[in-house]
Amino acid sequence: MSRRPALVIVCLLAGCGDNRVTPPEPPDAACVPADPPSADCADPCFDDRGPELRMELAVADLALPPPPGGSTPVRVSLFYTVAPQEPGTWSRSDVADRMRQIVTSTDAILAQCDMHVEVEVAQVIALPARLLDIQGNEEGSFGGHPPKGTPDPDLFDYEQNERLTAESREVFEYGKTHSSKNTIDAYTIDHIVYYANQMLDEAGGLSYPPNIYHHVDDYPYRNAVLLVPEYGACGDLPGMPGTRTLAHEIGHMLLNTGGHNGAFNNLMVNGTVLTAAQCDTMAANLDALFGDAEVPDPGPPGG
Numbered sequence: 001m002s003r004r005p006a007l008v009i010v011c012l013l014a015g016c017g018d019n020r021v022t023p024p025e026p027p028d029a030a031c032v033p034a035d036p037p038s039a040d041c042a043d044p045c046f047d048d049r050g051p052e053l054r055m056e057l058a059v060a061d062l063a064l065p066p067p068p069g070g071s072t073p074v075r076v077s078l079f080y081t082v083a084p085q086e087p088g089t090w091s092r093s094d095v096a097d098r099m100r101q102i103v104t105s106t107d108a109i110l111a112q113c114d115m116h117v118e119v120e121v122a123q124v125i126a127l128p129a130r131l132l133d134i135q136g137n138e139e140g141s142f143g144g145h146p147p148k149g150t151p152d153p154d155l156f157d158y159e160q161n162e163r164l165t166a167e168s169r170e171v172f173e174y175g176k177t178h179s180s181k182n183t184i185d186a187y188t189i190d191h192i193v194y195y196a197n198q199m200l201d202e203a204g205g206l207s208y209p210p211n212i213y214h215h216v217d218d219y220p221y222r223n224a225v226l227l228v229p230e231y232g233a234c235g236d237l238p239g240m241p242g243t244r245t246l247a248h249e250i251g252h253m254l255l256n257t258g259g260h261n262g263a264f265n266n267l268m269v270n271g272t273v274l275t276a277a278q279c280d281t282m283a284a285n286l287d288a289l290f291g292d293a294e295v296p297d298p299g300p301p302g303g
């Protein structure tokens with residue numbers, strides 16, 4: 001379409017008398033967003049576009065209560081994601097309310113370890129459908145779920161040398177241009193498919209613990225977790241993730257394992273409880289892997 005003025009100029013110079021009619025160019029169908037948007041928000045018009053900032057909030061906008069004295073901060077950046085279609089009717093305070101609830105419910109669990117979420121960056125970003133429906137790992141991966149009876153599951157996971165998928169990397173690279181390397185970037189996402197014990201599965205959340213994702217080229221992008229709330233109409237702000245989802249995914253990151261070991265009601269099983277031993281491991285890994293030091297590959301477990 002941008003060439004039309006040029007055609008007019010050419011026509012004037014040529015006097016328009018040569019009868020060589022140039023048909024008008026049809027509109028570029030790929031760049032006219034479907035109206036109304038398709039139910040799954042898939043629209044080729046947006047496919048070429050990557051993550052785009054829609055709204056940046058100051059941490060003060062979240063109006064978080066002060067953490068208890070002596071509590072250890074776990075640095076987290078929060079990225080709510082929306083489809084790139086025309087935004088719905090959400091406001092800055094809607095985003096702040098959701099983020100505050102996520103932090104508050106996570107802090108209620110992490111308090112067992114004298115830890116709390118310290119928000120570094122808070123944004124709403126637009127993702128095209130190809131990134132909102134993410135493939136979490138490569139086909140046939142174990143995804144932190146080794147075959148039953150594997151003697152040393154963490155060593156097994158380490159030896160899988162899993163990599164970030166192109167989609168997850170594209171999203172996580174955006175976050176790491178805005179957040180510190182060892183901050184855990186938390187994203188909402190519409191849909192996750194991933195392989196657990198080589199079987200295709202779906203997830204309400206996903207994490208990328210250093211023990212599994214330790215290829216040097218995936219650092220620091222693997223310092224990210226995904227949360228799956230309910231997405232409404234295209235462009236709307238999604239609802240709330242599960243109240244224990246972020247804490248559970250942070251648990252994977254700080255326990256540095258894809259495992260789900262523990263008693264009934266443990267955070268890593270189906271509840272919210274953290275044991276003293278888990279808290280000790282989380283505190284040690286918070287220092288070793290999520291402090292200032294850059295550790296692309298933590299080495300095999302126990303090594």
Ligand SMILES: [Zn+2]
Pocket residue numbers: 248252258260
């Ligand atoms: Zn899990």
